[in-house]
Every structure is written in structure tokens, then in C-alpha cells.
Amino acid sequence: MAYQVDKKSWWEEFKQSQFWKSIFRHGAPTDKRNQSLVILSNVFLHLHPVTARKSGIRISYTWCMGGLAFFIFLVEVITGVLLMFYYRPTAEYAFNDIMALRDHVPLGIMREIHRWGAHAMVITVWIHMFRVFMTGSYKPPREFNWNVGVVLLVLTLLLSFTGYLLPWDQLAMWAITVGSNMARATPFLGHEGPGASLLKVGEVSLVHSGDDVRFALLGGRFVGAPALLRFYVLHCVFIPLAAAVLMAIHFWRIRKDGGISSPV
Amino acid sequence: MSEEQKPPTTPTPPPPAPAPTSLPVQPTMTRRKFLSWFALGWIAFSAAMAGFLTSIVRFLFPNVLFEPPMTFKAGLPSEYQVGKVDERFKIKYGVWIVRSADGIFALSTVCTHLGCTPNWLDAEKKFKCPCHGSGFRMSGINFEGPAPRPLERFKIELADDGQVLIDKSKSFHQEKGEWSDPLSILKV
Amino acid sequence: MDAFKQFVNNISSPQVLVTLAIIFFFVYLKFVRFFTRTPVFLAMLGLFLAFCGVSLTDEHFRSVVTMPDNVPIVGMIFLIIFFTWLSLRKAVDNDIRMERGEPTFEASESKDKLYTWPHLVYIELLCMIIATIVLVVWAIYLKAPLEAPANPTVSPNPSKAPWYFLGLQEMLVYFDPWIAGVLLPSMIIIGLMAIPYIDRNPKGSGYFSFKERKWIITGFLFGFLILWIFLIILGTFLRGPNWNFFGPYEFWDVHKVVPLVNVNLSELIWVKWLGAGLPKFFLQREIFGLVMLALYFGVMPLVLAKTVFRKLYMEMGMIRYSLFIIFLLVLIALPVKMYLRWMFNLKYIVAVPEYFFNI
Structure with a gap:
């Protein structure tokens, strides 16, 4: 024969190529060795252990709510970045840009996915906490991870709260006015909080509407253009970064504390 | 054996005993000295961090605010009728100007509950807040709903040209007995 | 129907x-x-x-x-x-x-190990x-939803x-904003975080x-x-x-009139029951409310520690028990204050508007 018949398909050939092997250093995950390698050699999959207890994998046990909360966070990041292309956080433009997102942009459901995703994330985080409580999974050695989770819950609510202002419509402005006015009542730090009127030098009060904790949040005495910009920066940069760091800790600690909880 | 039990011939060694190291020179840094430098270093570090933190907090408070001015002129006193609430300055300055039998006073439009803007209901002669239902009489006294205290009044006086001059930077609280202050109401 | x-x-x-x-x-x-x-x-x-x-x-x-x-x-x-x-x-x-x-x-299943893939x-x-x-x-x-552009002078009704x-x-x-808006959220967060340290029951984990x-x-x-x-x-x-509160089948009438005349505990006691005027000095005026609070948050934990929670107190120790009892009493205080409002139109137990301190 002048040439040998190659029985391998082009796909099999491709999987033997230097290019493929430079990316995947193991075979198809059909045997135990490769099932382990696929988890160990992938930066995303290695959030998981190679093996886990059957009781901890069952969806009727985990409800997959923590995983879903993380997934929805990723959805929010992606849709949020896309929305940022069209949105300017200034009092003149913000509302019109939101209108434009609906009318001038193809696939005008990006804001809808982002908004409903935010609601869904709040709900999934609550239910995740509920499940962790009901299975006693905060008990030693997982106390610290429960605390990280509580902070993540707060950050989720803050993310949703700061995002609420950005459409710059009546709903947004007054929800934030009502919400942020509670900061005026912070003891000692808000100008209408208990004890604030005690902090004064002579007749000059140290805590007033121009320097209290609400002012720091809003950048003004009322919800105006500076507040919009501050909430935008908090919403798009500061809180997501903080949440991402804490999520890393949260996931890492799950592994360090012995994986998904199960009876001892 | 007994020789070994004997105390050393030299008297007790001087307090700064030579360090039992191979170094021939005596260390210039004693433990105590080192600790004090160490403490000083930490204090300096903490102070610097506190300074950075303070400047970050201060950064949140701009020096210039682009908000409407705190003082404004609101026309002549004769423009106001007794028993009426003037809403002309509500939108721009957040102030109602009310003339009662006693005189003219400037009421803040910020609800003392959570800062919503109440509406003046002329038929019912009251300010009603839509957020949580607080109600205030024309004088600003709270009488229903969750508001804990009356609306605030602003400093009011006559300018040189005879117009009413309102200064929002000074407010008067009824619950502190400040409404008896002559600057809280313009007697006309 | x-x-x-x-x-x-x-x-x-x-x-x-x-x-x-x-x-x-x-x-x-x-x-x-x-x-x-x-x-x-x-x-x-x-x-x-x-x-x-x-x-x-x-x-x-x-x-x-x-x-x-x-x-x-x-x-x-x-x-x-x-x-x-x-x-x-x-x-x-x-x-x-x-x-x-x-x-x-x-x-029964926790001994079996499964590969996470697949x-x-x-x-x-x-x-x-x-x-x-x-x-x-x-x-x-x-x-x-997208409503009218933001307008700082017109509060929509209701504003939620x-x-x-x-x-x-x-x-x-x-409750006053400093309680409902600041104290309660902080206590919820801290309370949630404290759960693993308060609940020392080793059972029920996993x-x-x-x-x-x-x-x-x-x-x-x-x-x-x-x-x-x-x-x-x-x-x-x-x-x-x-x-205002509306039934599920009720039209949201902007003009629904609900009498909201609430009185403070100090007014209730000094004016209505004792028939005297309100004292000028706030400590004297609010003495009954302050005593009630002191009894509730100060004396009650001690009494409970000696009686109902005696065993619990022994197991928990001082610090854990204090944390636990404060969170428990606050949790109970919320519905209690709501019922006091509904039954006696009680507005504040302690009302010191001079210092924005109302409870």
C-alpha cells in the first residue's frame, strides 16, 4: 500500500495535536483518573473537590441556591458591563440613557435581565442562608464561613440598593431618599440621630446636615447628581470588588472546612 | 568536688553581662531600647494609617457644593395673606412661607420622619406626607402619623430693601423651644 | 363572592x-x-x-x-x-x-463518595x-419599570x-428611624453572625x-x-x-382617612392617669418609660437567668448568655411594641425629641 488508511477522525487527530494538548493535559473524563484530572487541572472546576459525599451532592440537600446566587452574580456582572456602555451617571443623561437602552439598542432586554437578576439574586441568597441554617451548617468548623456569608448577604442587598437609584426615575429617587434618610438617624453620626445634638463646641454643632454620615453617602444634602455618581461607582466598582473578594474567601473556606456539610 | 562548689573568685558580674554570643563587640541595641523603638515605629505606623483614613473620609466631603443657595429673598411681606400657605418656593428652595395671625414664618418641606416632601392640602388645612402618612398643621406641628417632631422653621427677617429674607442655614426646632426665638418668625 | x-x-x-x-x-x-x-x-x-x-x-x-x-x-x-x-x-x-x-x-449516604465530575x-x-x-x-x-424622571419636589404616593x-x-x-433604620439592621447582621457562637448544640450539623x-x-x-x-x-x-393599610380587594384610595392619633407613654401616665401636666425636665417626664426599659433589658435577663434559663445560663456562661438574651428580648420586643400600638395607640415608650431619642 502506498499510504496507510487513517482510521482516526479529524477530531481525534485534533485532540492529539500540540495545540489541544497545550490546553487540556488529560483525556476525556470517562475514567476515574481523568475524572479527577478534569477537576484538578481546571481553574474554574477546581473550586470543587475531586470527590464529594453523596449526601452533600444531592440537590434536595443543597437546593443549589448558593451556586445559583454565584451564577446570577456572574450574569449581573456581564449584563452590567454591557449596560455601562450606554449609561452615563449624570442627572442630565441618566434617565434618557435608560430610555435609550429600551428603544435604541437591539436586544432591549439587557436591563430587564439585569434588574430581574438582581431580584433573583437577593431571593436565592436568602434561601441559601435558610438552607444553611436548617441543616445546621454554620456549626463548627464552619462558623467563620457563615459570618462571611452574612457579610455577602449584606453586600448583595447593598448592590441591589445602589443599583436601584441608577434609572433616575421617581421610583429610584424616592426609594433611595426614604432608604438613605435612615442614615440621618444614625446615633452620633447622623444629624438627627440620638446624641448628635450633644456633640457641639459652644453653639456650633459638630454634626449637621452638611457633614453627617448621610452626606458622605450622598455627596450632598439630598439625593442629587453627586449621589447618582457615588451610587454608580459603589454599584459598579466598589461593592462588586468587595463581594468578589469575599466570595473567593467563602468558596475557599468551604473546601478548607471540609466541603459541603454532612453528618459527622 | 568542693572546689567546684566554691563561688567564683570574682564578685558578681556587672549587670550588663556580655552577651553569650560569638560576636566580640557588645551590641549597641539593648532589648529595652529595641522595644521602645519598636513601639515608636508601631505608633508612627498607626498614626500614619489613621491619618490616611481620615483624609479618605474627608475626601468624601467636597469643599464646594453645587446646591441652591441657602439664603434667598421672598418678596415683600405684603404679598402674603394671613392663613395662606405660599408654595412658590417649594420647588426651588424647599420652603413653604406661611403667614399666620402672629406673623410670617418659613417652614421646611422636609418631613421630619424620613425626609419625603409632604403636600399641602388646602381643603383639610394640613400638610400630609405621602410616604408614611405623617400630618402637620399649618403651624408645622405634627399631629398624626409617625413623625416624631414638628417641621423645622428657618431663620426669617427683613432685608434692607424691605423684602423677606430667608436663611436656611439656621433652623429652629419647636421641641427645643426655639420657636420663641424672634428670628424664627417675622412679626408684621 | x-x-x-x-x-x-x-x-x-x-x-x-x-x-x-x-x-x-x-x-x-x-x-x-x-x-x-x-x-x-x-x-x-x-x-x-x-x-x-x-x-x-x-x-x-x-x-x-x-x-x-x-x-x-x-x-x-x-x-x-x-x-x-x-x-x-x-x-x-x-x-x-x-x-x-x-x-x-x-x-446513610455520607459514606458514599462520588466524583464531582459528572x-x-x-x-x-x-x-x-x-x-x-x-x-x-x-x-x-x-x-x-420606569416611571417619570426623578423630581425632588414631588413625592410619589406611596413612596416605598x-x-x-x-x-x-x-x-x-x-419605631423611630434610628431604631428601625439603624439599630435593627445592625442587630440583624450581628445577630446572624452570632448564631454559631450562641448555638452550642453539637447536634443537627450537616x-x-x-x-x-x-x-x-x-x-x-x-x-x-x-x-x-x-x-x-x-x-x-x-x-x-x-x-395606609388596604385590604387585598380594596381600591387604593389616596383620600382614605385613617385616624392616627398616637400618644406617648409619658402623656398617657402623667396626663391621662395622674391628671398632672407633663414635667418640664425630660428625665422626670420619661421616668416611667425608662424604668420599663431598665426592667425589660436590665432586670429581666437576670431573673430569667435564675429561673427559666438557669440551665442554659450555666452552659453558656456570662458573655454568650448576655448576647443571646439581648437578641431574644429585642426579637420579642418587636411584636410587643406593635401590639402596644394597636391596643393603646402607644407611640413612644421613651420620647426625648430634644435629643432625637425616641423608643
């Missing part, structure tokens, strides 16, 4: 609904083995669905429930109902197994796909905080159970289901213009 609607509207007030919810909550947990049986659950769910279905024919009910921002809350109600049932059902199953001396369901990653993939489909369909059929804070906003009716952790589960569920979720539902669906 109209008679039914009229009846429901008439009994719809915060006091009646919260009372019913609390009674139902404790009856449910008392007879949890009966209520979590699948036929009972399905029957109750069916009743609830029938109620919703019938109610949807009412235009006022429909207009509130189908507001775009309220739809997630409708979804959340069903999720919470389902998952509460599921967790208690599995807890009861495990309790029964343990009574028989068998291992819990989780323990057993776990495929579950996750499926969940992600389902979540994506739900989100996209939801986004296509329901437009995100974002829905997840409506439980706190409901508390604002009964499996659903109720019997072994009865009290902590009851306390947590009371806070989560009644004081958080239920108040959100009230605030979303039944609080209308002027933050």
Missing part, C-alpha cells in the same frame, strides 16, 4: 393579619409532623392557589400583584412556601428515623440552564423603599432535623418568616397611599 371579598377586606388590618400569622406559625410548628405530610401540604397549597386564582379576578388585587416590581415577590412567596415545607419535611423524616434508631437520610457539575450546569431560561423568559415578558427593605419600612410605622434543634429553629423561623418575609408581603401588597 362579594361577601367573601368584603369579609377579607374587613379583617385585613396589620393587627389581625400579624396575629393570624403568629398563631398559624406556632400551630404549624406544634403539629409539624401533620402539616408537612405531602397530602396536607398539597391540599394547603391547593387552597392557597385557589385563593390566588379567585382573587386574580378582582381588578384591585390584580393591579397590585401584577405590578412588575411585585412579581418577584409573588415568586418568592411560592419559593419560601416550598422550601420551608421541604426543609421541615426532611427534618421530620430524619427525626422519625432517629427515633427508630436508624441513621438520618444524610448519614455528578455535581452536571447538577450545576442544569441549574444554570434553568436559571438562564427563567431569567430570559421573565425579562422578555415583563418590562423593567426597595421591596427587600419593606419589612424594615413596616417597622418604621412602630442534616435536616427539627426535634434536636427545636428552639433555635423556632426562633430563627419566627424572625425570618414572620418578621422579615411576612412583613415584606404586607408592605408590598397591602400598604398603599399614605402608607
